[in-house]
Amino acid sequence: AQSVSQHNHHVILSEAASLELGCNYSYGGTVNLFWYVQYPGQHLQLLLKYFSGDPLVKGIKGFEAEFIKSKFSFNLRKPSVQWSDTAEYFCAVMRYNNNDMRFGAGTRLTVKP
């Protein structure tokens, strides 16, 4: 079974610091990759996704992620975080031509003003 690992459970940063959240998956075939975000009290919403093409994907609110196939990784980055980025971030993997998605355990990000 495929699994998704997120390396950090809780990350605390000051505003303007750079962010990188790690995500690795175990499935060896073609995959679609996602980052979702859950702001306090809100729905899970899509931040960005990778299906094919350029492995550097840009999402909403200045986030980006890079797919490195050889490392089975899809790390999320943001050059300068804001207090409003405080949220929980989930990496998710879907096998190609399948529709059941597997999520990582999540990383809680706290940005101090």
Place this chain on the structure above:
Amino acid sequence: DVKVTQSSRYLVKRTGEKVFLECVQDMDHENMFWYRQDPGLGLRLIYFSYDVKMKEKGDIPEGYSVSREKKERFSLILESASTNQTSMYLCASSRDRVTQGTQYFGPGTRLLVL
């Protein structure tokens, strides 16, 4: 915008009760999913459905069943609630297999089983 609604935001039930969680999506999506979200465990897939009257087990189906009688509605049933089913339950939908669409989530139902 896709809208996924769940029948309750908060629910308190007693051990042994039968519990129904309802989910409705308004975008004619083929696929619907039920997850539970627990701290430190992320989202775990309970059941999903590709079509009306079809269902597939996810990673943790034990103690749960589902029903999909209409395309827009996907129900999660706890036949006999237990305290270890206290959790946040999330419903999601996505377009179809071909487009491998993004999943859209409802607001969640926080269930407490006493």
